[in-house]
Amino acid sequence: MNITFTLIGQTIAFFVFVAFCWKFIWPFLIAAMRERQQTIADGLEAAAKAQRDLEHAEARAQEIVNEARNEARGIVDDARSQASQMIDNARTDAESERERILKAAQADVAQEVNRAKESLRAEVADLAVLGAERILEASIDRERHDALLERVAAEL
Amino acid sequence: MAEDAGGYIKHHLTNLTFGKHPEDGWGFAENADEIAAMKFWAINVDSMFWSLALGVLFCTVFRIVAKRATSGVPKGTQNAVEMIVDFIDDTTSSIFQHRNTLIAPMALTIFVWVFLMNLMDLVPVDWIPKAAELSGIPYMKVVASTDPNITLGMAFAVFLLIIFFSIKEKGLGGFLKELLCHPFPWYLAPVNLILEGVTLIAKPVSLGLRLFGNLYAGEMIFILIALMYGGILIGVFGGVLQWAWAVFHVLIITLQAFIFAVLTVVYMAQAHDVEEDH
Numbered sequence: 001m002n003i004t005f006t007l008i009g010q011t012i013a014f015f016v017f018v019a020f021c022w023k024f025i026w027p028f029l030i031a032a033m034r035e036r037q038q039t040i041a042d043g044l045e046a047a048a049k050a051q052r053d054l055e056h057a058e059a060r061a062q063e064i065v066n067e068a069r070n071e072a073r074g075i076v077d078d079a080r081s082q083a084s085q086m087i088d089n090a091r092t093d094a095e096s097e098r099e100r101i102l103k104a105a106q107a108d109v110a111q112e113v114n115r116a117k118e119s120l121r122a123e124v125a126d127l128a129v130l131g132a133e134r135i136l137e138a139s140i141d142r143e144r145h146d147a148l149l150e151r152v153a154a155e156l
Numbered sequence: 157m158a159e160d161a162g163g164y165i166k167h168h169l170t171n172l173t174f175g176k177h178p179e180d181g182w183g184f185a186e187n188a189d190e191i192a193a194m195k196f197w198a199i200n201v202d203s204m205f206w207s208l209a210l211g212v213l214f215c216t217v218f219r220i221v222a223k224r225a226t227s228g229v230p231k232g233t234q235n236a237v238e239m240i241v242d243f244i245d246d247t248t249s250s251i252f253q254h255r256n257t258l259i260a261p262m263a264l265t266i267f268v269w270v271f272l273m274n275l276m277d278l279v280p281v282d283w284i285p286k287a288a289e290l291s292g293i294p295y296m297k298v299v300a301s302t303d304p305n306i307t308l309g310m311a312f313a314v315f316l317l318i319i320f321f322s323i324k325e326k327g328l329g330g331f332l333k334e335l336l337c338h339p340f341p342w343y344l345a346p347v348n349l350i351l352e353g354v355t356l357i358a359k360p361v362s363l364g365l366r367l368f369g370n371l372y373a374g375e376m377i378f379i380l381i382a383l384m385y386g387g388i389l390i391g392v393f394g395g396v397l398q399w400a401w402a403v404f405h406v407l408i409i410t411l412q413a414f415i416f417a418v419l420t421v422v423y424m425a426q427a428h429d430v431e432e433d434h
Contacts, residue, residue, distance in 0.1 A: 002191070003305060004175065004198040010207060010309025011316070017211045017269060018262045018313075021218070026261035028222035029241045035227035 125153040161383050168281060168379050171200035171303060172295040186294065202296050203303040210272040210300070214265070240268065244417070251421045254428040256321075259421055266310070267417040273301040274371055274409030278402055281378045301371040301412075304364065311364030314420050318359065321427040330430070359423050363416065370412050374405050 129149060166188070173185040175198025184201075185191040191198065221237045230238055244267055248260040277299045288296035300306045322331045335352045336345040381401060384394030 004196055006200040006203055006305035007309040009204050010306045011313045013208055014310050014313040018265045020215050021265040022258055022261040025218045025222045028225050032225035032227045
């Protein structure tokens with residue numbers, strides 16, 4: 001087990017193999033690995049970005065929905081108050097119309113009644129006179145009883 | 157087998173060596189004495205073969221994956237390779253903060269290569285040596301990292317890189333200043349040189365010997381367990397032991413490969429650290 005030229009041979013072999021690995025093996029493997037690392041890193045970053053975008057979009061969508069909901073609620077409220085307003089208006093209009101028509105009708109009626117009373121009054125006086133004439137078959141003194149007859153007519 | 161246990165172990169620990177024998181000239185050593193006689197000018201053919209074969213295996217598999225690598229969904233081999241690369245990349249970047257594109261690929265190479273060499277330890281100790289013997293090869297040590305030449309060879313390469321990057325980052329003056337003016341003031345330069353020199357040399361030596369020691373010991377235990385395969389009863393016991401040790405060894409081989417890679421990165425980081433006051 002002496003030290004021989006084998007040692008030098010192994011030293012030379014060492015340098016040859018190391019040089020080969022240095023030039024023809026290591027750079028290729030490391031390049032491939034680094035590239036893959038980069039690809040994976042990019043992929044992860046893209047995924048994270050997509051996640052962020054999604055969250056952003058969801059928040060925006062929620063905002064829009066909320067806005068629309070508020071707007072719809074406003075519109076409905078407006079419509080409701082407008083409708084009740086209209087109903088109120090219609091009711092007051094109708095009320096006053098009814099009042100007006102009622103008053104006109106009452107006035108008419110009163111007028112008719114007066115007119116009828118007037119004509120009835122005239123007719124009744126004549127009728128009473130005629131009746132009395134018939135009953136008495138005698139001519140009563142119109143002049144004498146005129147005041148009486150007037151009083152009767154006024155009682156009608 | 158018991159009477160031949162010594163020979164069996166020795167056979168398993170002997171490398172197939174090609175070298176220059178002082179009398180017979182160049183050729184394969186036939187026994188341990190011839191190997192010892194060859195001294196430095198010899199090469200452990202088996203260690204070198206397995207080391208290179210596994211290194212080439214690593215480069216081929218990883219190169220194919222690297223060429224086909226897509227940044228899409230990784231499948232099968234690419235997934236496995238990327239797990240290793242990612243692991244090494246994380247580890248390296250947590251230890252080494254300077255800009256140097258060489259360090260991480262080097263750590264990957266060391267980790268996978270040493271792991272593969274260590275992994276050969278889990279192949280039953282007799283399979284490949286026996287197959288080699290049948291095809292006429294007398295010795296065959298399969299686990300390259302149990303050969304100190306291999307582990308120290310890699311450590312030596314790391315040592316050269318430590319010096320190279322130290323000088324490159326700090327300048328020759330800065331590097332020498334670090335050796336001479338640390339930890340004591342400049343007028344104690346000789347003491348500093350000894351202290352810093354020991355620190356510097358200890359790095360590659362400990363790096364190489366740690367791996368060698370762990371794997372050598374592990375291999376030794378496998379060989380000793382293999383010696384038990386004689387009788388049925390003790391053979392079954394040996395089988396259980398071998399399985400248990402192999403399971404434990406899975407941890408050791410991975411850990412040692414990782415330690416070698418990480419310490420290399422640590423040493424490189426130290427070589428890049430400019431002027432830190434202690």
